[in-house]
Amino acid sequence: MADATLVRDFDPLATGSAARRVRSKALVYALLTLFAAFYLLPIGIVLLNSFRELPDIARTGFFAVPETLTLQPWREALTSFCLAGACEGIRPFYLNSILMAVPATIISTAFGLLNGYILSMWRFRGSEWVFGFVTLGVFLPAQMTLLPWAYVLGNAGLTNTIWGLILIHTVQGLAFTTLFCRNYFVNIPDDLIKAARIDGAGFWRIFRKIVLPLSPPIVIVTVIWQFTGIWNDFLYGVVFSSGDRQPITSALIALTAGATSVRHHNVEAAATILAAIPPLLIYLFGGKYFVRGLTQGAVK
Amino acid sequence: MSTLSIHDLRKSYGALEVLRDINLEARQGEFIALVGPSGCGKSTLLGMIAGLETVSSGQIRIDGRLVNDVAPRDRDIAMVFQSYALYPTMTVRENMAFGMESRGVPRAEQESAIRRVAALLQIEPLLNRKPSQLSGGQRQRVAMGRALVRDPKLFLFDEPLSNLDAKLRVEMRTEIKKLHHRVAKTTIYVTHDQVEAMTLASRIAVMHRGVLQQFDEPQAIYERPANLFVAGFMGSPSMNVLPAVVASLDGGPAVEVLDGLAVLPLPPGTPLPKAPGQPVILGLRPEHFVVPHRAQPEQTVLGRLRADVEVVEPTGSETMVVLRLGSKEITARYEPVDAPRVGETVEILVDMAKACLFDPATERLL
Ligand SMILES: Nc1ncnc2c1ncn2[C@@H]1O[C@H](COP(=O)(O)OP(=O)(O)OP(=O)(O)O)[C@@H](O)[C@H]1O
Numbered sequence: 001m002a003d004a005t006l007v008r009d010f011d012p013l014a015t016g017s018a019a020r021r022v023r024s025k026a027l028v029y030a031l032l033t034l035f036a037a038f039y040l041l042p043i044g045i046v047l048l049n050s051f052r053e054l055p056d057i058a059r060t061g062f063f064a065v066p067e068t069l070t071l072q073p074w075r076e077a078l079t080s081f082c083l084a085g086a087c088e089g090i091r092p093f094y095l096n097s098i099l100m101a102v103p104a105t106i107i108s109t110a111f112g113l114l115n116g117y118i119l120s121m122w123r124f125r126g127s128e129w130v131f132g133f134v135t136l137g138v139f140l141p142a143q144m145t146l147l148p149w150a151y152v153l154g155n156a157g158l159t160n161t162i163w164g165l166i167l168i169h170t171v172q173g174l175a176f177t178t179l180f181c182r183n184y185f186v187n188i189p190d191d192l193i194k195a196a197r198i199d200g201a202g203f204w205r206i207f208r209k210i211v212l213p214l215s216p217p218i219v220i221v222t223v224i225w226q227f228t229g230i231w232n233d234f235l236y237g238v239v240f241s242s243g244d245r246q247p248i249t250s251a252l253i254a255l256t257a258g259a260t261s262v263r264h265h266n267v268e269a270a271a272t273i274l275a276a277i278p279p280l281l282i283y284l285f286g287g288k289y290f291v292r293g294l295t296q297g298a299v300k
Numbered sequence: 301m302s303t304l305s306i307h308d309l310r311k312s313y314g315a316l317e318v319l320r321d322i323n324l325e326a327r328q329g330e331f332i333a334l335v336g337p338s339g340c341g342k343s344t345l346l347g348m349i350a351g352l353e354t355v356s357s358g359q360i361r362i363d364g365r366l367v368n369d370v371a372p373r374d375r376d377i378a379m380v381f382q383s384y385a386l387y388p389t390m391t392v393r394e395n396m397a398f399g400m401e402s403r404g405v406p407r408a409e410q411e412s413a414i415r416r417v418a419a420l421l422q423i424e425p426l427l428n429r430k431p432s433q434l435s436g437g438q439r440q441r442v443a444m445g446r447a448l449v450r451d452p453k454l455f456l457f458d459e460p461l462s463n464l465d466a467k468l469r470v471e472m473r474t475e476i477k478k479l480h481h482r483v484a485k486t487t488i489y490v491t492h493d494q495v496e497a498m499t500l501a502s503r504i505a506v507m508h509r510g511v512l513q514q515f516d517e518p519q520a521i522y523e524r525p526a527n528l529f530v531a532g533f534m535g536s537p538s539m540n541v542l543p544a545v546v547a548s549l550d551g552g553p554a555v556e557v558l559d560g561l562a563v564l565p566l567p568p569g570t571p572l573p574k575a576p577g578q579p580v581i582l583g584l585r586p587e588h589f590v591v592p593h594r595a596q597p598e599q600t601v602l603g604r605l606r607a608d609v610e611v612v613e614p615t616g617s618e619t620m621v622v623l624r625l626g627s628k629e630i631t632a633r634y635e636p637v638d639a640p641r642v643g644e645t646v647e648i649l650v651d652m653a654k655a656c657l658f659d660p661a662t663e664r665l666l
């Protein structure tokens with residue numbers, strides 16, 4: 001016990017007697033456990049159902065302990081289930097999502113960095129207005145943009161293409177990426193840029209050699225934000241793509257909406273979890289930086 | 301030949317006029333200090349010389365070439381910032397190489413320039429460190445190193461020492477002076493520390509509210525301040541100012557201070573600055589006061605005052621004494637052994653040969 005007190009972290013609950021401390025801690029953990037369980041319950045149920053036989057689910061419903069466990073639903077979801085006219089499981093749609101989310105994330109982040117750089121360090125007459133209008137996009141509901149996008153995609157000949165979705169997500173994301181990057185870059189001291197200008201560096205050299213090397217925290221934040229947002233997007237996918245061009249999120253609807261046939265709840269469950277994996281992975285590996293990047297000024 | 305010459309320079313941000321009618325020139329190898337209180341426009345002026353700020357009107361010439369619209373990189377200048385502005389993601393070596401790389405200086409040449417400057421500033425052991433791994437003094441050196449490798453025509457310093465603690469500041473001051481001796485580059489040095497300006501500069505430009513007040517050698521600025529602002533700003537403790545009236549004493553010129561409390565003679569033969577009876581302002585530095593028994597034979601123009609001792613402030617090498625003279629307080633410098641005690645009434649002489657007279661209306665030196 002004596003040793004333990006040597007390295008005691010700050011503990012906001014450590015304000016009363018020992019007994020009271022134990023009680024309040026127990027209460028806090030009990031509450032946290034309860035909330036965690038409540039939050040994880042749906043995921044748990046979906047996960048369980050993904051390992052159940054279909055007749056088992058049909059007999060006892062969703063909320064039951066599996067009788068037997070099987071990997072069959074996962075195999076089907078990945079390889080053979082018939083979706084939107086093809087019987088290759090969710091793989092083609094998974095690929096669509098990757099082909100859409102990766103370029104859109106990269107392009108919108110790159111433009112966000114560039115916009116933020118200009119709007120924070122190369123201000124021009126009216127640049128505050130430009131910034132204001134760009135960030136207005138943050139507050140626009142996506143539904144409001146559907147008609148304009150339908151018009152744009154139609155005229156550009158991009159209806160029902162991955163390129164169309166990339167364009168939409170890039171442009172829709174610019175408001176966020178610009179906001180993030182600009183607010184991060186305003187914390188970079190002006191003197192740094194002045195010194196670089198005197199040192200003979202121009203617009204691009206300052207960007208590449210001074211600003212970008214300082215940017216990893218905000219790049220991580222932006223990439224996580226964009227990738228999860230784009231991957232999980234459902235609205236644009238459902239509205240602007242169909243058939244084998246759909247991203248995984250809207251394809252899952254086709255999976256569940258097969259009104260004529262029997263519903264394969266176990267395969268649906270497996271497919272849903274598979275669809276959720278990439279953003280989860282990204283958050284798992286980058287989440288630490290995400291939280292840190294959102295809260296700190298980052299440049300010393 | 302002047303390296304830098306500034307003619308009728310003006311700067312305004314919208315309706316706000318920040319600099320007015322600035323005329324300055326720096327001769328080859330000169331060390332010019334720009335001093336003034338916070339917000340008087342020193343950094344703005346330096347920024348305009350560097351090309352970081354646009355010129356509203358007037359001309360800036362470097363080595364005779366008009367540079368008003370020349371980009372910073374093409375002005376052949378180097379600048380040291382108050383914040384040092386070291387590139388945080390680069391090592392010391394990369395920081396120093398950055399400017400040369402931008403200009404396409406060959407590698408071997410870069411390396412030898414870095415070696416030369418690192419040796420000069422004794423920062424060789426630091427070359428592979430990042431700025432975050434350096435102490436304040438070391439960062440300061442590196443910032444100067446980055447300016448020195450470029451071998452520019454003109455050095456610009458913006459309060460380079462103000463982020464250092466007092467002791468280090470004095471050390472670095474001496475070092476900058478030595479360095480300037482060695483490299484003999486024309487330097488413009490912004491500071492709000494008048495001691496720094498006095499010790500380093502060959503000429504000082506005093507600024508106030510965007511206007512150049514006086515541009516002269518340190519001693520001249522100290523002894524003959526052009527106006528009351530310069531008199532008060534340069535020197536610590538600052539010059540005592542007393543309202544006075546032109547009078548005569550024993551047939552010679554004199555001033556009467558504090559409603560006739562005392563009449564102080566002016567050096568004989570000085571033309572009366574104003575008609576007798578006219579008001580003036582008398583400026584006396586703390587060291588212009590002389591304890592009676594220390595008066596030197598050559599100090600012939602001595603005034604005599606009686607005053608009460610209010611405060612005594614020993615600093616070790618000298619003691620500052622605040623004296624009450626009627627309704628006014630003045631500060632006088634004493635040798636520590638001569639220092640009076642609080643509450644005493646003392647008699648003190650004033651070396652009027654060094655006194656300055658100012659016009660109360662224009663505040664100019666008479
Ligand atoms: N971009 C700007 N827009 C408007 N006013 C400005 C701008 N930059 C500086 N000023 C004003 O110009 C004046 C001079 O500023 P400057 O930075 O040159 O002062 P300074 O003498 O360097 O002061 P300090 O000793 O505090 O550094 C200040 O009143 C400041 O408010």
Ligand SMILES: [Mg+2]
Nearest residue numbers: 342343344458
């Ligand atoms: Mg300044």
